[in-house]
Amino acid sequence: MTKKNTTIYDISKKLNVSVATVSRALNNHPRISQETKELVAAAAKEMNYKQNNLAKALKSGETKTVGVIVPYINTNFFSSVIRGLEEELSPHGYRVIICQSHDDAAIEKKQLNTLLHTQVDCIFISISRNTSDMEYVKKILSTTNTPIIFFDRKKDIPGISTITIDDHKGAYQATEHLIQQGYKNICHFAGDQNLEIYQNRLNGYLDALKDYKLPVIKENIINTGSSIEEGISAMKSLWKRKVKPDAIFSASDFTALGACKEIKNLKIKIPEDIGVIGFSNEPFTQFMELSISSVDQTPVLMGKISGNVFLESIKDNSSGISIEKKLVLTPTLHIRQSSKRKK
């Protein structure tokens, strides 16, 4: 048996007033008598009235719902960003729909369209690895009013606000720290160069080397993904070289972990013989018995700020001006045992 929800129409019938009065009373309209308001409120409660946001949204054009697309939701970084986003937006009455792209541009595009159909008020995206064609994003921008905001993994597109961390700086500081600890032959485990974040980490590494007059050696840049296994195998092949590295700056904590495991396996000493720094400050990096240095990306904050950029843009928009923001957060280097050679 299907239960019917009570509507303002039901309340109006019961109280012998018009639906308009009920609607206004419920919305605390100034020109409704206190008495009526109380009457309506009582009836609403008694009849277990629940406002239908669908109808409201259809009328107002605002769903008070936003969408967020990430590669996978069950990673520390992305789930933390989403946590921040939810905590920033929820108090303002916004719901958050989550979508996974599985790091695939085709799925990402599909999810984007689904969100558009759902009439979300804003779409937050951290793009997938193989996203390159941004034409459909531009088309959405030019044909709809739905703002798109990129966080972390972005592309530069006019009209799209972005919230990122300063990957270059994080990488630079990490490399600089290794140099200051006396490491001289520093390798970099580089991530997918289709993504700006990994380009910036690589460049930060390179610039630190240059600034400290260390030679840039092409072979010291190893392309890896971000799995433990790739870290292990990268380390394995590195150690077969005649000239061995004395430090690793990895663009991923997982490859850094893989490297640590293999280093232990090779009976080399961390941090005496070789230093290691990762990136992301995954929880496990500090849990390890030999804790791993890493660069923190403040993901919860990134989520909150992303949400805030949207909220602010709504305010701005009321005055007809839409400002494109490019916010860059500062990462924090956490120095732990894996790279602290000097006491």
Add this chain to the structure above:
Amino acid sequence: MTKKNTTIYDISKKLNVSVATVSRALNNHPRISQETKELVAAAAKEMNYKQNNLAKALKSGETKTVGVIVPYINTNFFSSVIRGLEEELSPHGYRVIICQSHDDAAIEKKQLNTLLHTQVDCIFISISRNTSDMEYVKKILSTTNTPIIFFDRKKDIPGISTITIDDHKGAYQATEHLIQQGYKNICHFAGDQNLEIYQNRLNGYLDALKDYKLPVIKENIINTGSSIEEGISAMKSLWKRKVKPDAIFSASDFTALGACKEIKNLKIKIPEDIGVIGFSNEPFTQFMELSISSVDQTPVLMGKISGNVFLESIKDNSSGISIEKKLVLTPTLHIRQSSKRKK
């Protein structure tokens, strides 16, 4: 400048047909000529038509959207369940709205109401620690058609399907394993007894002791939360006893980790002097240099099955029957270094 979305009305005007025809053509209605369908499809594409799900939902009463409420989204367990949920439901056209209760019953109730306003087709909840009054949940059940499904952290309420793991079994197997490894004075770090999952873990531990004729010692049950710090302090005070424990079965991986850290600090040997097992199979448990044994809860699977229970209930409902399901998944014990004393 505000861009207007094209509607079926726009298409109907352009093609000089009725909106009904457009709607039917778009929905591939059998009694529309192929010619018209193609015409409409072409116009829709050209005019960049995007269906408004809001209007559709208002009409049909189905939003194709579900809500999920968890304490916090950025934990491995909950984000993994949500991943599974999204992956099960997304192919069927459902969107997933995520809400955080911050482990607080009052917020949980608020989120529940928001989801109801949003007209979601189903609500998935893992209840907060201090949830006790289930009256409002029962009221929702009796006054709305919105199904509620509990996963992991549940209460038994008629009409609500639940998906859990067999915590008793997981705890029993963990304890049994410790016993078989020769440990005799096994302590339990128990979680919040307001939650069934922790009750069950405690009972599994107790039953294993009984079955193996080991004495049940009340002082060996330590109430902790699930933080590293509590694990450390619990271990600290345990080691001040005259009769010291030789194993810990913790209801949480984090307290287990804390115990391990303190054990190392006390210069005791794992697993020779003391064995440790946690619960949840958090990623870090296997990353540790001294890997920690733990009970895996298969969270992604739990999410998928939760989604599936909902999908099945829709099918069932078409025949007017709504079946309340109580599904219990089997956990898997992962034996690692922290508890493997015998070779």
Add this chain to the structure above:
DNA sequence: TTGTAGGCGTTATCAA
């Protein structure tokens, strides 16, 4: 202070 009525975009019923 309150009521009437139109419209948001879709689908479905009843006609044609």
Add this chain to the structure above:
DNA sequence: TTGATAACGCCTACAA
């Protein structure tokens, strides 16, 4: 095969 129209539940001019 197609068209006209009502309805989903709400809000809001415009009237009264």
